[in-house]
Amino acid sequence: MDFRFAEEEERFREEVRAFLKKEVTEEFLMGLEDRGELDFSREFTKKLAEKGWLAMAWPKEYGGGGATMMEQLIFNEEIGYFQAPTGAHRQGINLIGPTIIAHGTEEQKRRHLRGITAGEVVWCQGFSEPNAGSDLASLQCRAVEEGDDYLITGQKVWTTNAHRADWCHLLARTDPEAPKHRGISYFLVDMKSPGITVRPLINMVAAHDFNEVFLDNVRVPKENMVGDKNQGWYVSQVTLAGERSQIGLPSSCKRTLEGLVEYVKETKRNGEPLAHNPIVRRKLAEMAVEIEVNRMIAYRVAWMQHKGLIPMVAAPASKLFGSELLQRLTGIGMEIMGLYGQLELGSKWAPLRGAMARMHMYSLGIAIAMGTNEIMRNILAIRGLGLPRA
Template structure:
């Protein structure tokens, strides 16, 4: 079977590539492994993408979209990831928005979706806590009803882009006596209000993306409850399905792999090109095949979304396969580059601008964030294969 995009989709891909060639600086290879390395440029690109209607192409028109196909949106996501281009608030466009379209009220959709489509806001995700990571349902951040509001107290951690965010989607415990999956509610909160404190966390790649967020008597209007009270676990799980899906895994990996292959063609060791070493060439060929597999899993997920389906086990398949592939490519790159691969981007001797070193360290957490590979395999086993718990 041969998979092809439509003529319209291919035309859009060319248009997007031309736009990025024009807008990105000459010689652009990416601003780093984390979003927000240059926040002003991030926001500038976001506004330009929004003005073209590309951030939310597949959304309904009444919420700021253009009613385009999900495959068209996939083309956009794939090219943006491959070019390592800034401008997307994936927390808003990829995660919150489709969740609101399923679980949100009409008032919530009309309040929160258009600003995302216009590129005016940044969202972050308040899920993990210092004592609640993989066992997310054990979270202890409390929301207590007080008149027309909830009063939120607690701490979230590993909150990416919280230092830039305007709003946060936060899971809170609203019934401490209920079974842990049943006493959780999903709230939308303003990050700029009194009582919200953001503390930076610098990761081992020396990047600032993560943060700890402390809520101290933060008031959230009851109208910002998404879904039913104490049934927020199911809203949060829907969001995770959208978070785990995406062509970004394969597209970003493909770019890194292509750069590594070209490096092996251009450089020699002991009088022989690296690419002519059969161990290296076989490794790169195997990773190329796996990258295409990851890509096709993402295409299947996009097709499911176009059919109005919420990918579940498929998202877990794509996430586990894609993130483990990221680690495999980074590890292969470090092995091929040798000691030079350990040099940081600011070293004049670092090959590939230190990207392999950065990828190697950043990919350590890839199989942990958004649910560990073990959790993904449990989902695939129980919900996909029907195996007992």
């Protein structure tokens, strides 16, 4: 084994770090907060595209950089550490782009990939429905053929960035008679299409990221179907092709922990720095341990992908652990801050800009998004350990 990165990889990390240090400043992040767009910046996404980093691990023939998974890991680790906004490109780069590359027609590739690699087109994902969450294949949104088009009618929910997106990739039922996994098709839908209504769903910190999307006879040309009719479920599985280490969770936690360490060194209670309090020390040390352990399993995921293996079990484990770690860390941060822990953004009294409470309440969603942590545990049990289905 050798845990060292190669010299050119280290140089690349330095280059990314220098760029992010310059771009992702305190002022920049506060500006996003003021706009209520904590994790969303078209300008920043475009800057990454100009650097050639947005689609760095995509094949060169599709406008990517042909980078290795380890280089992508390094990049994602730094992006996470600087807590930089990725909302404007995450769907396109990680999900829809790889799906079109794997299953799209030449025309679809020509039409859609450049907008993604250039950071110009924002995508949202129309998968979840009111009655299809973890059991996604039971979705009811219908697509009915009419001439050269499909007419799509139904409701999507928890659609992140639907109010900001240009396009949506969505699953709809094209054969209601078939077994549930075999009657679904995969569509690319222009969000400006008539018949689409987007309604905000406001989260616990009063931020607007999620939406309900209502589709009422939305006309989608047949050429916008990806893969064959009724094969949508299998097409959607390619969305697992991107870098899956979730390294951004532990590296973002690392930055947050560093902030907390500074805070407890500078803050006195009863005349003593908080850093001398054994309970505080123990809690923060525990977080340092968990962050490091999480980092290593994320490295393992990237390493497997680097070798061409599919991290069927390690990837869900990393997501599961990282999302729960983020909850624990931010919760511990609030506990340590005591009364100050409840302060919101904007209060002059709020330690660390009031980001701790906000991050904590945001973190709840990460344990649910991208497959709930219960689904992750099911995957570990059934695929990883070979246990019988419940």
